[in-house]
Amino acid sequence: MAFADKFGAGKHRFGMLIDLDKCTGCGACTVACMAENNIGVNYDETDKLRSIAWMRLYQIDNGKAFPETEVAFFPRPCLHCEGEHGHHTPCVSVCPATATDYDDETGIVSQVPTRCIGCRYCVAACPYHARNVNWFDVPWPGGMDRGLSPHVSPRMRGVVEKCTFCFHRYQQAKNKAFIEGGEIAEKDYQTACTQACPSGAIVFGDLRNPEHTITKLLAANPGAFRLLERLRTNNKVFYLTKRDWVRRLADNYLAHEKLPEVKAG
């Protein structure tokens, strides 16, 4: 089964492939995301349970003592889940105010901060912690507000926000394609994190387009996997690794289960 076939009808299905063996954990993706999407810096960024990062970088290790210790990094944007039946995305289906929606055209899970009432039910529904609450009014000290991007609305206190796969860039690419005629070119719609990654660990594109690098890479790597596939969130962020211990940390397994025995997704 091709990866694109996992998803329902729709013109595009934008997705991401992250090669964990290439990721150095430099954090450039996170920084680029924050600058691109007007994510502020809170008073206390040491409190990671309240700091906002649409692209969060998890450091994991194999649990062994030196010198066998191995470290890897899991970059985690919003995974833009589709669910398995009728676009049953965990967060979209629970929002009482339709402040988050699943876009049939692109497969992108949107977030409408001006409609969000701050009930945080979507935060409870997401197992990836991809959703952040604005617990504070974001401070923009010393004229930093003048550096805000005009393409993304800054969020107010009390609402939930999350990665949108730089949806504003999709709109810009769509406009460009309309003016110039033709389809959206792969290079015209790339997320900020993808472009910022110095080691080329992140690849972004349309899973429906056989010409896109992501589709080719996924076809060449049938072992690509997703986070918590057993929960059937059917998300669109794929990972690659050659290390078994990293692969195993991408999902939950019972003590007796071995990786090949598990039918994921």
Place this chain on the structure above:
Amino acid sequence: MPMDDSRYWPQGTTRCKPIPFLIWMAFCLLLGGWAMHSATLCLWKGLNQTAMNDFFAFGVWIVVDLAIIALGAGAFFTGFMTYVLRREELKNIINAAVIIGFICYSGAILMLGIDIGQPIRGWFGFWHANVHSMLTEVMFCITTYLIVLIIEFVPLVLENRQINKVPDLAFFAHHLHRIMIVFAATGTFLSFFHQGSLGGMFGVLYARPFAYRTGVAIWPWTFFLFILSAIASGPSFTTLMVMLTEKASGRKLTTHKVKMMMGKVSGYLLTFYLILKGADTLYWANVTLPQMGVSFWDMYRSSYGIYLVWLELGLFGVVPAFLLLHRRVRESYGLLALAMILNCLGAVTNRFVFTIQPLAIPVLPFEKWQFYWPTIPEWGISFGVIAYGLIIFSLAYRYLPVFPQEVELNK
């Protein structure tokens, strides 16, 4: 006497002197003041005043909300038994049940107004309603049921000795009473569904192994279990409040037979609930969880250990069910109260476990268990809701003819 308010007391009853009553009110208002201060902090400075975070999206307010809504279920279920099933003897306790229901639902809505991050947008749930969300259903049903409760409460307020002297108001109250079956039935329908939706809220979280439950059609099993646990504990809570008022006032308010009947209803429903809850837990532990790659024991660690199961289903489940099923226990005032307290604690523990525990558990294998303890403003608002309930119930008891048997029983 300038402070004499006896002309407002229900006909043929006596109440404590104004001074002790005012001292009691002052104590409740003090708690209310703490809540007001806490609410101001949270509304002015934001939800950063709480201990909630991106792990604990819900905190003690949602626990209290769910708990008081479950315990307030005494209103709709007693109304159902009184007006629809025609259990005449329950007319002696229905007023108290309605007042408690009104307190619980209005208190919960007040609390939710502070709990949501953008309270001014609270109405978006109605305007931009997502029909797939259990929370949308909860919002619609809670607000409409509160309106029903107000309609059920109004005739009682109008029956105050002085207000009832106004002929038009007395006429209105009398006729509102006569059509109460319509509202009791409507209330039953609304309450039944949103008690279920509150359970469904957690059961549909299919990416949260602790909360997720399979079910029938669009309803996870928690939908039905929450209804059952609410109607099992609601009558107990109503009766407990009556007992508490009896102890505080030193007067008998209903016959013991009425309390025994409420206990019997609670006992049978609790037993039925426990059988289904046991089956649900076994299926969840042996089928649902392993499919997700986690074991039952993975769900109970850190501060949220297996003791919670023993508490919820054992001490606060099987024990009160066993006690309430026995007539000799129900005949004893003290044992009946004890069994009912345990029963209510079971509902509260269940709501706590479903609200907090799914969020404490790390679903990503490389995350850690988290622990939540509320801040002072969170406690302030929680106790404030209790104080609000005490104020309303105390005023209602003092000035309204809540208990039809009171005059007869205290001759």
